[in-house]
Structures are given as structure tokens and as C-alpha cells.
Amino acid sequence: MNGKFLLVAVNAKYIHSNPGIYSLKACSGELSDEVELAEYTINLELDLALRDIYRRRPAVLGLSCYIWNIRYIKELTEVLGRVCPGLPVWLGGPEVSYCAAEILERMPEVTGVMRGEGEIVFKHVLSYYAAGAPALEDIPGITWREPGGRIVENLPERPARLDEVPFLYEGAEKFENKIIYYESSRGCPFSCSYCLSSVDRQVRFKSLPVVFRELQRLLDQKVKQVKFVDRTFNCRKSHGLEIWKYLKEHDNGVTNFHFEIAADLIGEEELDVISGMRPGLIQLETGVQSTNPRSLKEIRRNADFSRISQVTERIRKFGNTHQHLDLIAGLPYEDYESFGRSFNDVYRLRPDQLQLGFLKVLRGSHMYDMAESYGLVYRPEPPYEVLYTRWLSYEDVLKLKAVEEMVEVYYNSGQFSNTMEYLLRFFPSAFSMYEALARYYEDKGLLGMGHTRLKRYEILSDFAILLNLGKRVACSSVLMYDIYLRENAKSLPGFRMEQGQYWERVRAFFRQEEKERRYLKGREGLSAKQMMYDAHVEVFPVDMELLLKEGVCQEEECAVLFDYSIRDPLHRNAGARRIALPQ
Incomplete structure (x- = not known):
């Protein structure tokens, strides 16, 4: 074999690894030095992947195929067939295992498909190219193209023993x-x-x-x-x-x-x-x-x-x-x-x-x-995603797609948890709440757009105002509470209550903490100004404990300390507690 057997993974994101190609190399035994690995992502410009593969000069190419990368791999394989004519190309993975013969018919650049689990199959294919044996017709688990073009589907290979x-x-x-x-x-x-x-x-x-x-x-x-x-x-x-x-x-x-x-x-x-x-x-x-x-x-x-x-x-x-x-x-x-x-x-x-x-x-x-x-x-x-069924129309699917976007942004992000819990009190069900929010986004032309986190808070505020969901002061307060749970924000929304009247008392609180360390423990040696970098005090016009627990809007001064050195290990929210500001 004049060159390496290059195994290529095209991952959905950089943070992903591909255990498939690592497993194949690990199972290559004495031939493992003949195997080289390369990982790219579907976001990489195709020409860059093509250039890298071409300059590696592989003797044989193997591509790991999944639902998220098959389009990329089809195009890559087609272009490789033009710049590297005669290069043997093998595919494997779930996206080609159940339609191997059809894949070979539609992709003339492909030599064969390794079906199902690949560890044993790959070692045989590697041996064929490195040592000339076994012959392809004797390798279970492959579908391959004979030199004359006839497609042959061999019997399946036995499953691997995982301990091996x-x-x-x-x-x-x-x-x-x-x-x-x-x-x-x-x-x-x-x-x-x-x-x-x-x-x-x-x-x-x-x-x-x-x-x-x-x-x-x-x-x-x-x-x-x-x-x-x-x-x-x-x-x-x-x-x-x-x-x-x-x-x-x-x-x-x-x-x-x-x-x-x-x-x-x-x-x-x-x-x-x-x-x-x-x-x-x-x-x-x-x-x-x-x-x-x-x-x-x-x-x-x-x-x-x-x-x-x-x-x-x-x-x-x-x-x-x-x-x-x-x-x-x-x-x-x-x-x-x-x-x-x-x-x-x-x-x-x-x-x-x-x-x-x-x-x-x-x-x-x-x-x-x-x-x-x-x-x-x-x-x-x-x-291969559903468009419609006997029970679910395409219009219904579109509505559910909009609901999905709302759930991803306002629930799964974890950035609006208290606000969504508060707003839920004004709807008959959670689904109806996300439906209403999706309709609002669609009416305003906001769906499918990349909004900043601050903009998402402002949209939610406007939504609550439009639908008259509780008292405005309650909604704006719980929104600000969620904002500060995540970070000591510098860019702030227009609905935030003016804090200027409390600045001197807040500064006095941190000067007091510099001396007493009543709330912000473990910060010995830090000045009041330094402590304000990883802690924040916000004064709300309503009792936040009552609002968050029971949804009751009782207007009174309520100062809350957000401590960013203490975070919930599951949701990464800051520690938050009510405090008394100096008078």
C-alpha cells in the first residue's frame, strides 16, 4: 500500500469527537501504523477539507457517514473523484449501512461500503490493501463494486465483542x-x-x-x-x-x-x-x-x-x-x-x-x-424530517417549529426561568403560552432571527405588556431578576427601574462588607470597589421573594444581592439573597 489508509470524520461541531474512526484504528492491530485519522466539521469550507486530504496523499480513503454530514461527504467524494482519480473510497456508518447498494449506484466514485459495526470489517479491508489478503469477496459485511462495475453484497459480519x-x-x-x-x-x-x-x-x-x-x-x-x-x-x-x-x-x-x-x-x-x-x-x-x-x-x-x-x-x-x-x-x-x-x-x-x-x-x-x-x-x-402526516398537517408542523424555537430560547437556555414561571400563571397551559409567544414573534417578523440576549428580554417584556400579563412592574422586576442571575450585566434594558436614588446606599453596603464580611465571605483583602466586580445589588420595587414563590406583586423596597462567586452547579445561576441596605 503506497500511502496510508486515511479515515475521515466530518463532525457536526468542533467540540464533538468521532469514536468510530478512533475505534477502527485501535482495532487495526499490527496494521495500525498504516492508518491515519483526520477530523473536520460540516462548517469547514469544502475546499479546505479537499486540500488537506489531497496533500496527505492517502492510498485509500474511508469516510464516516451520518445523517448530519452525508450531504457534505457526497460533495466531497464527488470532487475527490476528479482531483484524485482512481483513489479507492470506502464509506461506513449508519447513513449508508442500510442502503449500501443504492449508495454505490448513485456514487460512482465509491469503491465500497462497510456495513454496520466496522471494527472487524475494517481490519479485513485494511489487510486487503496492505497485504493483498483476504480478497474482497471473502470479507463479510461489505458491499463493493467489482472492476467491471457489478455491485456485490457480501454476507454480514459477526458483531464485535466489546471487551476486545x-x-x-x-x-x-x-x-x-x-x-x-x-x-x-x-x-x-x-x-x-x-x-x-x-x-x-x-x-x-x-x-x-x-x-x-x-x-x-x-x-x-x-x-x-x-x-x-x-x-x-x-x-x-x-x-x-x-x-x-x-x-x-x-x-x-x-x-x-x-x-x-x-x-x-x-x-x-x-x-x-x-x-x-x-x-x-x-x-x-x-x-x-x-x-x-x-x-x-x-x-x-x-x-x-x-x-x-x-x-x-x-x-x-x-x-x-x-x-x-x-x-x-x-x-x-x-x-x-x-x-x-x-x-x-x-x-x-x-x-x-x-x-x-x-x-x-x-x-x-x-x-x-x-x-x-x-x-x-x-x-x-x-x-429526512417529517413534513406532514395523516394526523398532522404541514401548517401544524410550521406552528410546532415556531413553538420549538420559543422553547429553545426561553426555556432550554435557562436564562428566563423565573419570568416564564411567572407568565405561565396567565395561561391555561404551558403549550398555550409558547404558542402565544410564537404567534407574537411571527406577527412581529422576529422568527428565525439572531437576537441578542438583551433583545430577547425586551421582546418578552413587550409581549407581556401587549397581552396585559399581570402588573407591568411585576413583569419588569422578574425579568431584571433573571438578567442578574446570569451575569453582572452592563448593557441593560429600557424597562429597568432607575437605580440612581440607591447608589449611595449600595456603595455604603459594599464599604460595610469591606469591614464586616457579613454576606460576601472569602474576600479578605478586597476593597469595596473590587467586590463590586463579582457581586451586584439591585433594588426592586416589589417583594421579590413573594413574587417568585407565589406570583403576588406586593410593592415595597426589596434589595437583592447577586453573588457571582457562588453559582448553582447545575444552572450556573448566581447566588441571590435579600439584604437590608444601610439607611
Whole structure:
């Protein structure tokens, strides 16, 4: 082989890493020196990726294909076929595994596709180019093009044994400021019709000693975040429980671990372990998808929402774990009104993030096979997102898209939490509130635009005024409270109450703290002026404690100290407490 086998990943963002190509190289054994890796992002100008690949002079090229990068890869492959004619090009990944023959028909530059799991398949393909054996016709798990152009699809390869897959993340410096992806299992025991993981229902697990050894290496490296890619992390109770126990006992105080779970499978033992964890040690993602029983049955998702609710509320009360709940719009038997009910059901659980996603019809899934019977029309190109169904019109989808934008900005950002909680008191439901806000954005021509955070606060204020949502002084006060929870803002909105009359008393407060350290402890040696850099006092015209807890607007002077040296580890909000200003 005159050159390297170059494995290329095109990630969605710079902070992402691609475990696929690292796993292939790690499994190359004695041929690993023949493998070179390259990572780009979909935001990189195509000519720059093309130039880099061309100047590396690879002997063979492998590209990792996913729903988010396939367009980029198709164009890159086509251009490479012109500047590097004769270069063998192999594709792999979920976006090409279930339509390999069709991909080869549509992409004449491609030599072959490695289907499904790639570790064993890739080693054979690499050996073919490096040593001439085995022959392509003898390699299971590939679809390839013979020299005459005939497309051949070989039998599938056996699944990899996870304990035999080497540790991927040698050398922490390569992954600094990137998310680490880790798997302790493959496959999923459930059969959700929209998901490709349901194709492999035989779940395989890494043995716990191997998992502990590898996790400890990540803990020792003090990486920032590790995302488990296990499709349902806690599908085997003993496996998930022991890993959580290990992380709790070996917590380095820095690393955060993300898990996709089935919340209804969590029992008292797991809850007991989670309750004692450091705030921010783990975060949990649960795919609720819908609370419509008919929809859940149709998509073959057996989930107990009452149990999900109980577990989510218990964990929320622990105050130490970020929770992310998902919904999918466009499922069979879910119309606009039904989706609104599902939204309200999940919103009542107060997750830290509520993901409002739209159905993607993936090749290889049961949903793909059922699309016609559901009247399911979707985009023909990635991400194959739903346009409309028998139950949900395109107009409904557009309205839900606007609601999604509002939820992302005003709920999931965490920057408006108290304001949205206050405004919710004036609507029959959370869904109706976000509907109204979306209509306001559309009427004002504000949808789809990049607004500053300050502008978002001003828009929300105007929205509340227009709809006459409570007293204006209450709304402006809770908005200012949210602003200062996030930062000691210098650019301030026009609705802020004039503070000039309180300046001398605020300065007197900080001079007093310089001497007594009653509220701002741990700042010995700092002057009053220095303390004002990471603390702020705002005087509100209403009792903020009463307003935030009960929604009651009682007008009185209320001074609040925002301390930016003390932040909530989950939401990054400043410490806030009411104080008495010197007279």
C-alpha cells in the first residue's frame, strides 16, 4: 500500500469527537501504523477539507457517514473523484449501512461500503490493501463494486465483542475541550419503530472490570464531559447501577457524565445512589416521545409515563442532577392537540431541558416501511424530517417549529426561568403560552432571527405588556431578576427601574462588607470597589421573594444581592439573597 489508509470524520461541531474512526484504528492491530485519522466539521469550507486530504496523499480513503454530514461527504467524494482519480473510497456508518447498494449506484466514485459495526470489517479491508489478503469477496459485511462495475453484497459480519475493542482515548491532549463519547453496551432491547438501534435487539455489554478501568483513565485525565452512547444505559439494572456507584465513589470533582436512560426502569437502589452524588456529576436524558397511549403502542414503545413522572420528580427534588426529556412531533396518531397534551404532561415535570424534536424517517427503520400507510411525507434528503402526516398537517408542523424555537430560547437556555414561571400563571397551559409567544414573534417578523440576549428580554417584556400579563412592574422586576442571575450585566434594558436614588446606599453596603464580611465571605483583602466586580445589588420595587414563590406583586423596597462567586452547579445561576441596605 503506497500511502496510508486515511479515515475521515466530518463532525457536526468542533467540540464533538468521532469514536468510530478512533475505534477502527485501535482495532487495526499490527496494521495500525498504516492508518491515519483526520477530523473536520460540516462548517469547514469544502475546499479546505479537499486540500488537506489531497496533500496527505492517502492510498485509500474511508469516510464516516451520518445523517448530519452525508450531504457534505457526497460533495466531497464527488470532487475527490476528479482531483484524485482512481483513489479507492470506502464509506461506513449508519447513513449508508442500510442502503449500501443504492449508495454505490448513485456514487460512482465509491469503491465500497462497510456495513454496520466496522471494527472487524475494517481490519479485513485494511489487510486487503496492505497485504493483498483476504480478497474482497471473502470479507463479510461489505458491499463493493467489482472492476467491471457489478455491485456485490457480501454476507454480514459477526458483531464485535466489546471487551476486545481497545480503549479509544489514548492521549488526553487530542481531546482537550471536546466531548468524549464512551460505550459500555451496544444494541437496544426495545423495538421503537423510528430508531435504528431497534434493528439490533441483542444487547452486548462490556464487562464491568473493563468499564471501570477505562472510566478511571478518563477520570484521571479530568476530561470535562463523557457522553455514554449506550442506547438505553440502564436496560440491565446491575450493569448501570454498578457504573453509577463507581462514578460516585471515584468522582474527581470535574467530569460530567451523560446517560440516555429509561427512567421508568429506575428503582430505589439507583435513586439512593443518585441522591448522594455531587451536583453535576451526571445528567440524564429520557426519551418520553409522547404521552398518547395510541401513539406509543403504534411505535412499539412500552413506557410507563406515570413511573417516568415519579422518578423524574424524585430526582428533581435531589437538586443535583440535570434532566433532559425528549418529545417527537409527527408520530402516528399524534395530532396537534394531542401533541400539545404531551407537551404539557412533560412540561409539568420541570425538566432542565425539554427537547421538542421532529420525526426523522430513517432507512432501515420500521417507520420507513410504514410511511405510506401513515400518510407520512418527509424530506427526501437528510435529515429526512417529517413534513406532514395523516394526523398532522404541514401548517401544524410550521406552528410546532415556531413553538420549538420559543422553547429553545426561553426555556432550554435557562436564562428566563423565573419570568416564564411567572407568565405561565396567565395561561391555561404551558403549550398555550409558547404558542402565544410564537404567534407574537411571527406577527412581529422576529422568527428565525439572531437576537441578542438583551433583545430577547425586551421582546418578552413587550409581549407581556401587549397581552396585559399581570402588573407591568411585576413583569419588569422578574425579568431584571433573571438578567442578574446570569451575569453582572452592563448593557441593560429600557424597562429597568432607575437605580440612581440607591447608589449611595449600595456603595455604603459594599464599604460595610469591606469591614464586616457579613454576606460576601472569602474576600479578605478586597476593597469595596473590587467586590463590586463579582457581586451586584439591585433594588426592586416589589417583594421579590413573594413574587417568585407565589406570583403576588406586593410593592415595597426589596434589595437583592447577586453573588457571582457562588453559582448553582447545575444552572450556573448566581447566588441571590435579600439584604437590608444601610439607611
